[in-house]
Amino acid sequence: MTGAYALHALPDDEHAAFERHLAGCEPCARETAELSAAVARLGLTATVTPPAALREQVLRRIPCVRQEPPGVGTAVRAGRAGRRARPLSRWALAACLAAAAALGGTTVWQHQRAEDALHRASGARQGADEVAAVLAAPDAxxxxxxxxxxxxxxxxxxxxxxxxxxxxxxxxxxxxxxxxxxxxxxxxxxxxxxxxxxxxxxxxxxxxxxxxxxxxxxxxxxxxxxxxxxxxxxxxxxxxxx
CATH class of the missing domain: 2.60.40 (Immunoglobulin-like)
Known part of the structure; x- marks a missing residue:
């Protein structure tokens, strides 16, 4: 279970049970620490250059996004349970944030929230790039x-x-x-x-x-x-x- 634990892929009950096991098992604790470090380094070294037109495309589509009716989100999430999700790039995540900010408000509110999301994503990307540069350095x-x-x-x-x-x-x-x-x-x-x-x-x-x-x-x-x-x-x- 060390690999699944390092990837935060265990259900809550198994996660809690494994943490109790870790408290008294030095080999598992050591292996989990090593895998967690590897996950951090592999995950943070991936960077993606955003398309130049991404911002305009996101803002243009915001007014067309219909608010999700109550209960649909829960049903969709339940239907997807157990399937491994494909990791999103930082800029795909930024687009999701901008789209989520648009649900259920006025056009002006949508635009401002999308702007805020994109600014935050830009700052997060810069910080992630600085971290990635250290993790990927030849002498790291x-x-x-x-x-x-x-x-x-x-x-x-x-x-x-x-x-x-x-x-x-x-x-x-x-x-x-x-x-x-x-x-x-x-x-x-x-x-x-x-x-x-x-x-x-x-x-x-x-x-x-x-x-x-x-x-x-x-x-x-x-x-x-x-x-x-x-x-x-x-x-x-x-x-x-x-």
Missing amino acids: RARTAALGGGATGTVVVSRGRDEAVFAATGMARPAAGKVYQLWFDHDGTMRPAGLMDPARTDQAVLLRGGVDGASGVGVTVEPAGGSSAPTSAPVALLGLPV
Whole structure:
């Protein structure tokens, strides 16, 4: 079940049962961590250049999209259960977001929501491209560790680019008003390296600033907006791969 767990493909009951098993099985925990790291690297290195006319095509079709009647979405999802879905490219996802924003509103509202979705998708694509550049670097090296509670953390470093990425899977959401903050560890001295999205349990973040001789990466829980220095003990501390 390690492969299905790493791909988040287990039903809820099997997912919970496997996490209980992981707590007492070191071989499965190690294999799951390795597979989760591989999934993160393979998934994030795929980039697609959008067609030049995509934005105009999406906006032109928005007024023609009819709102789905109640119950249809549930029936469609139930009919598709158990079938493996084809992964969407980032820009296909952007088109879906724009179309979803259009359902059931006025033309002006539709247009604005579509614009917002496309802007967000553009920013997400730029960030994903930066992460992918590190993961695909010829000198990229990775280190993976279990973070507790079934979560897994992976640090990928490119010395040539002087950049690092932290990828996490299965992290519990922080408490309200809190955020996970990333740090470069310089032999016990922590340097701020960015914030994680508190709403996501699986994500990859390009660490802010160069690696610059750091020996590891730490994660702490901080007030929303982050701190200039850690205010809590690290929930994770990973040495950088050599």
